[in-house]
Amino acid sequence: MKRTPEKRQAILDAAAEEFRDKGYERASMSDIGLRTGFSKTTLYGYFGAKEALLAALVDEATENGVAAMLEVLAGAGPHLAVTLERFAGRYLSYALSPSVCSLRRVLAAGAGRSELDLRCRDLGAARIDAALAGYLRAQMEAGALRGGDARGSAQQFRALLEASWFDRVLFDYGSGPGPGQVEEEIEFALAAFLRAWAPALPVATDAS
Known part of the structure; x- marks a missing residue:
């Protein structure tokens, strides 16, 4: 053959x-x-085996999308907000793609609990969070963000990007945001994230 x-x-x-x-x-x-x-x-x-087909579908759906996000972080310039906005655009383009949405529903419906199936359920999230956490950690060390749990902050940013549409798409009772709404989702998530992780203001001291 x-x-x-x-x-x-x-x-x-x-x-x-x-x-x-x-x-x-x-x-x-x-x-x-x-x-x-x-x-x-x-x-x-x-x-x-059928498991190999599922793994191949996940790899196909995630490879290009995850690579596009990693590219943004690898080539990040000096402006935190600009980099996160670009990352968010790539992330939503990936997360809202028909292939990824369809796979989310398939996996959520129950593809077993084997090591392979659990890896498939990830849909690239671990790689995305690890790369974003590395970038955010560097920003914390540079003083652009308040210090804290870098991985937790990465997961929070993704959660903010998904907040208004994830359940609708996962359970197939509505659609995700349209092209114009995507920009609004990014603006909201970015503003909320930067407020939450803004560097602490220096404590004023009385001059003596």
């Missing part, structure tokens, strides 16, 4: 549809094969 990128992508696309329509637990390799017209032998030649 000659493997081709086109066949591999066709299998991934069919798996994504099957997981979305039936849920991870009820989806089967046989049904994925029916969607593609490929035999089970062909499917297993590309992916040894």
Whole structure:
């Protein structure tokens, strides 16, 4: 059997549809094969198990999006607010993408509790938080932010960006913010975050 990128992508696309329509637990390799017209032998030649398909879908959804966020932080300039605004734009572009939203629902519906499944549930969050925490820690050390738990502050910033839409998207009872609303979400999250982590003002002392 000659493997081709086109066949591999066709299998991934069919798996994504099957997981979305039936849920991870009820989806089967046989049904994925029916969607593609490929035999089970062909499917297993590309992916040894259903778990491998899930992992590949997560990798495909997260690779470019996470890389775009890391690029912002790696090339950060001197202006904290500008960097966080750019990061937030990349994050929301990733988090609100159809592929990531669909995977969130599949994983939330229950993809098991194996080490692989738990890694898949992360959807890049650990890498994002680690990179953002590193940047925020440097800003704390430089005095641009109040000192504290850098990883916690990174998680708080993401939570602020997700606050108004995450449940609607996850449980599929509404849509995420539109293009104009995304800018408002970023402005709100950034203002709230910078207020919460603003450096402490020096204590005034009476001149004697």
